Amino acid sequence: MRARTASLFAAFICAVMALPVAAGGLIRLTDRDDLFGWEAVGRLELGKGGYCTGSLIAPDLVLTAAHCVYDDDGALIPAQAMTFRAGLRDGDFISQSGVAQVVAHQGYTPSPNLTAEMMRHDVALLKLSDAIPAAVASPFVLAGEGRAGLHVSVVSYGRGRDAALSWQRDCAVTGAGQGVLKFDCDVTFGSSGAPVFVRSAGGNARIVSLISSGGGDAAYGMQLPDLVRDLKRALRAAPRIAPAAPRRVQVGQGGGGIGAKFQKP
Numbered sequence: 001m002r003a004r005t006a007s008l009f010a011a012f013i014c015a016v017m018a019l020p021v022a023a024g025g026l027i028r029l030t031d032r033d034d035l036f037g038w039e040a041v042g043r044l045e046l047g048k049g050g051y052c053t054g055s056l057i058a059p060d061l062v063l064t065a066a067h068c069v070y071d072d073d074g075a076l077i078p079a080q081a082m083t084f085r086a087g088l089r090d091g092d093f094i095s096q097s098g099v100a101q102v103v104a105h106q107g108y109t110p111s112p113n114l115t116a117e118m119m120r121h122d123v124a125l126l127k128l129s130d131a132i133p134a135a136v137a138s139p140f141v142l143a144g145e146g147r148a149g150l151h152v153s154v155v156s157y158g159r160g161r162d163a164a165l166s167w168q169r170d171c172a173v174t175g176a177g178q179g180v181l182k183f184d185c186d187v188t189f190g191s192s193g194a195p196v197f198v199r200s201a202g203g204n205a206r207i208v209s210l211i212s213s214g215g216g217d218a219a220y221g222m223q224l225p226d227l228v229r230d231l232k233r234a235l236r237a238a239p240r241i242a243p244a245a246p247r248r249v250q251v252g253q254g255g256g257g258i259g260a261k262f263q264k265p
Contacts, residue, residue, distance in 0.1 A: 026166040026186060029155075035087050037205065039094045039137035041155045041165060041195060042086035044068065044126075047077050053156045053194035054084055055207065056139040059131035060097075061235075063228070064193030065212055066104035066124040074110040076102065084128060086137045088157075089164040095136050101127040103234040105227055114213060119220050120179040122212040124193075125231035127240070143198050143206035145223045146173050146181045152208060154185045154219075156194030174218070181221045187214040196221055 029035050040056035044064055052068035062084050069077050079099040087094035107121030146152075150173040155165055168186050175182035183196065192212070197205040209221030 026161070026168050028161065029165040029167055030089060035089065035094070035165070038155050038165060038167065039087045040132075040139050042084050042093070042137075043088045043157050043162075044193065045083040045085065047071065047081045050077075051157065051162070051190060052192045053190065053211070054126070055155075055193075055195040056086065056132060056137055057142065057207070057228070058139050059134055060128045061139075062099075062126040062128060063195070063207070063210065064124050064126065065210055066108040066122045067110060067118075067212070068193050069102050069104055069124045069126075070110040076104070079126070082126065084126065086132055087165070091163075095132045097128040097130040097132060099126045100129040100240050101235055101238045103231055103238050105231060106234065107227075116178065116180055119212045120222050121227065122222060123210060123224065123227045123231060125228070125235055127235055140195065140197075140205065140207050142224055142228060143200070143208040145225065146176055146196075146198075146208045146221075148173050148176045150198060150208070152183065152185070153197045153205070154183075154187065154191070154194055154211065155197070156187065156191040156211065158187065158191045159189040162190055176223075179223045181209050181223065183209075183211075183219040183221065184217060185211070185214075185219045187211050187219045191219075 029038060042054055044052045044054040046052065046068060052064050054062040054064035057063050071077055079102045082099040083096060084099065085093040085096040102124060104124040105121045108118055152171055152173060154168045157165060171183055171185035173181050174184050194211040195207045196209040196211065198208045200206050209224055211219055211221055213220050
């Protein structure tokens with residue numbers, strides 16, 4: 001039994017080491033097999049060329065950063081101008097859907113001057129027009145509150161790597177307080193809304209925070225549980241809009257990633 005266990009562990013390590021690694025130690029999730037377990041992370045297309053990272057927390061609910069759903073003038077981007085593509089990689093995706101409803105947390109106020117209060121409430125929830133079956137992309141469960149010293153991982157799109165998801169297997173919560181978490185994770189434009197994962201006792205990835213902003217060697221997110229409860233209540237009261245047909249996907253090949261959203265503290 002020990003020999004077989006050691007053999008399986010060695011095979012797993014070899015498989016992980018075989019994954020393509022981008023600059024900064026990020027693993028590019030290129031093939032369908034690479035995406036196994038991460039299918040519910042996708043690219044949220046916003047209006048004309050903008051995008052963020054989002055993740056399914058139910059077959060028809062996508063969690064992302066609040067600043068992603070506002071335009072440069074501080075107006076909410078219409079739901080019908082959004083498309084969620086789960087597991088998007090090099091023009092292919094696991095599944096896609098338009099958006100019927102969108103709500104940003106009431107505590108978030110769009111402004112060019114980023115504050116701790118904004119980061120603390122930088123969460124939005126989208127209801128898809130067509131649910132993505134769990135058998136296709138299994139939604140993630142939320143973890144409890146984050147704490148300093150916790151080991152985490154991040155799966156995201158980003159400028160210069162916007163054509164496929166990148167996975168940073170190991171970074172950490174370096175600070176926590178007043179509803180804000182600080183990470184030493186590698187994030188950039190487009191990483192906004194990216195899920196920050198912890199592993200449960202059973203080994204499953206759970207979302208402990210979202211990337212709100214970053215700069216230098218630090219990234220910032222928020223404590224999620226109370227905010228998501230608020231957003232689900234707000235979503236039930238929000239008007240449902242018939243979405244337009246999903247737009248044709250246009251992804252870069254590791255170039256400019258024009259329209260990638262991000263905030264710098």
